[in-house]
Amino acid sequence: MLRALCCLIALPLVVLSFAAPAAAQNKAAVQKQFETWLDQTVWPQAQRKGVSRQTFRAAFNGVQLNWDLPDLVPPGTKPQTPKRQRQAEFGSPGKYFNRGSLDGATRVGRTMMKRHATALAQAEARTGVPGRIVLGIWGRESGYGQVPIKHDVFQVLGTKGFMSTRAPYFTAELIAALQIAQAGHAPSGAMKSSWAGALGQPQFMPTNFLKYAADGDGDRHADIWRSEADTIASIANYLGKHGWQKGRDWGFEVTVPASVSCTLEGPDQGKRISDWQAMGITRIGGKAFPAHELRGEGFLLMPAGRNGPAFIVTPNFYVLKDYNMSDLYALFVGHVGDRIQYGMGDFSGKWGAVGGLYRSDVAQMQRALEEMGHDVGGADGLPGFKTRRSIGRWQEATGRPATCFPEASMKAALSR
Structure with missing residues (x-):
């Protein structure tokens, strides 16, 4: 499904009051x-x-x-207007990458890669979308068809x-x-x-089915409920039609030195990857960026600010976000795909103990930042990249270390 899910793990349960x-x-x-x-x-x-x-x-x-x-x-x-809001806390972004979800999606994904090698190869030949990326989405959306719908x-x-x-x-x-x-x-x-x-298995809304569902098994129907080949072809077709760039990766985990501000995050602040490298950003583990990627545009992604792993992502990352508008979703899909194909382990950067705030607290911070002239992307209580970097800019302007993520102590400081 092309659902507009938010970037956070847990949302508050809103109880709407109607006229009985x-x-x-x-x-x-x-x-x-x-x-x-x-x-x-x-x-x-x-x-x-x-x-x-x-x-x-x-x-x-x-x-x-x-x-x-x-x-x-x-x-x-x-x-x-809701008369009561049960203010559920949102957890650390790291909770999205819990052990069970990662290991299960990876383990079953490797089996599916072997079982459906032909369908995956055919879909990649038609669309340029790697099979591991299709598997990452398929696993996240429906557990490779194992989750009952x-x-x-x-x-x-x-x-x-x-x-x-x-x-x-x-x-x-x-x-x-x-x-x-x-x-x-x-x-x-x-x-x-x-x-x-x-x-079905890709979780397409019906209008998106009509636009993007594809026949992968040659029977002239796109059966995303019962046909694995059609499911694979449909996911790849969707990503291809949304601009997946053949030959480019989705992104790379990196180390961001203190000299590079976390306020540079966002899809509207892209640079050539070679330029990010010249600023001191390096791939984790001493790996080099692929030579062909150095000429391409990349974007800084820090989903937990300075409290978690950092990435240089490519335009393909934002194609994944067209499938589901969540940084964490797109990151999970790309990461699981890499684990399936390359045997990669967990991210090198550790997720910090952040989160635990109410959305109303974050929204209050966002409104305060808006009053100062910051573009936070709307006071919705969700710390997306515009909110994260606005926090960082406020921190830098007030002499604080820039962490680019909401913290409880900021609520009072922003209200002064």
């Missing part, structure tokens, strides 16, 4: 409204896209609204298209799911999704 939908409304009556909406709103749109009445009826046969999905706005109600996509997207905070978006995804069923890529009973409507 279960008590104020009869769910049976709402179900009838849903069925009317399907017939009068969804069906005409689906028909214009070539969906048959038979396919439409099969998709919604016996489908009931799923009242357990998040962000629902039943008819006659309005979403309200249980939801009925038509129930999920129907419910969210009918009554959610992003109803138009999910309605468009619902129409796309019906087009997929019409084309026969998978029987309707096999079209299982996540709770958000993401499909």
Whole structure:
């Protein structure tokens, strides 16, 4: 799935308060409204896209609204400001790279590399995307197809298209799911999704399936539910269409000397890798940067500021972020791929004991930085690269050592 996941490990659980939908409304009556909406709103749109009445009826046969999905706005109600927020802490970025996840994705990935060597090689020949990168994404998204995907996509997207905070978006995804069923890529009973409507082993939203799903086994269908070859071809096709640069790596772990400011992080501050090297940045373990990479553009990435490993990443790293908008996700995928193919171990740099702040605390810091004129990328409580480097710039301007990561002591200092 092309999910817009955030950069942090744990998010606060937000309990939205609606106008007591279960008590104020009869769910049976709402179900009838849903069925009317399907017939009068969804069906005409689906028909214009070539969906048959038979396919439409099969998709919604016996489908009931799923009242357990998040962000629902039943008819006659309005979403309200959360009355209560359980302020879950976010942990150290290092928790994303826990032992079980890394070892499991690596171990099974090596088996899959051998089992699907032909499909991986064919996908790389067509797109330029290395097989190890495809495996990294496949493992992260669905455990190489081993993680059960249980939801009925038509129930999920129907419910969210009918009554959610992003109803138009999910309605468009619902129409796309019906087009997929019409084309026969998978029987309707096999079209299982996540709770958000993401499909199959690569976790594509339906509109992305229509754009990027590929036939890897030659049967003229892109079955990302049951076909490993189609799954591999689809992931590679997505990355290729999003600009993967053939022959370039995703990035390299590096040592950043104290003379190089952590405020230089970000995709808008790129330099040739040879220039980063001239500033004193070196690969870990004494390795040299590949000669062909020295001429290419690279970007400083410090996901925990000075409290963790540092990297020089290439434009391909940001192609991985097009799959999932998280620095940690893209880093995990690239790292697992390297472990699978090259037998690499853990990062050389150690993740520090940072994190443990509430998102509201980080948001308060962000608002204070904004008032000073810093661009933090929005006061959302998530310390992305703009927030990290803004913290570093504030630290440097106030005579503090630049760590480029939020710390509890900064809250009071920024409020002065």
